[in-house]
Amino acid sequence: MTASMSLNHVEAVGLQSRMFGTSIRRYNWVEDKSEANRLYNSSLTTTLASLITCTAACSNAIDCTAATYNNSTKECNCINNTTSFTSQLGNMLWRRKFDGFIFDAQLGWYIRLFVNTSHTHAEAESVCGNHGARLAVLDTSDKLSYVTGLPDYRPDIFCYVGAMDEQSDGLFTWSTGTSVTNWMLDEPNGLHLDEDCVAIFNNYLIDLPCSHSNNFVCEIEYK
Template identity: 35%
Template structure:
């Protein structure tokens, strides 16, 4: 771990020797510390420093990776993101938005705007944590990051993970695809429910980390 200007950076040793596309800044520096300091000023989430070419890249997201000899990936350890609640056990940032009341696609755009996405509740631990938050009202609907637009009755999280259709916490008789076009997922009464994607409601964002 390296600490630079108050931020902790850890090396991802599993992804040594990879170059990622779409850096927000590329420069040549003499040391790793200078590289990380530059990326701190860019408020970047990750950096690569090439030990052979001294090339420094700052990233807000890691996209396509290609092999490059000498590259080392460093990731900034976040414990605070404005507007988000942090769960240290899950290493997870959550924001419950109750003052917008918008449709599913607009909620996703809202979350994307600050580096997040609609929340993915793909584990029992995440589900239990979110439903236990004081901002989650049992009588309110909340957009979640899954839909069955591609294949009816097969809900898929935005991460590409297919939901388990045969396990709780689905509400009774759900999903029912009411009127034939309830293709988005919501949380209601601390249970999953399929809803119209055009329905206006609260929503929950998660901040997307790079690791």
């Protein structure tokens, strides 16, 4: 395995065989400064190492989704969630990314926002599927807020998500079968014929035609 580092970014190559079949994947580790100075109660391994060695080792840990590293003590912890923690001065959290997807432990998913390409809803579903993913199911306010809080998100651009009214006209459900909430005011409105798909716009959900080409967001559930 190999690794390289810049100030807030670490790249590591390792073997991953849990979710995606045994394959070599290139992981990018991104520092999450919002969760500094925490020791998480979900450590898979604890070692003393350099940051590069730490992230390279955690890339190969089957259940590892993030890592903490303390520049002072050199303590490395490969962790599988960030839901329970105590205070630990100097610890920094590094989240693992691959193929543009970044993991969030609280929401239990890998997420990727596609902003430099536009596709119809069916094409977007296919792109997500090629990554072993699906169009994102934003069935809670926390999930919607997470996506609209991503650095690449633009509120003035339509972004497809994984909901339609294909079963019953006007009754929108996520691909998981749950009902869609968090609509923009006066949505869904069926303003144009066949507005059977759903997109984020101005931080809320709207209905729109599936044939339009838009940005989109994919998710992979962590199991």
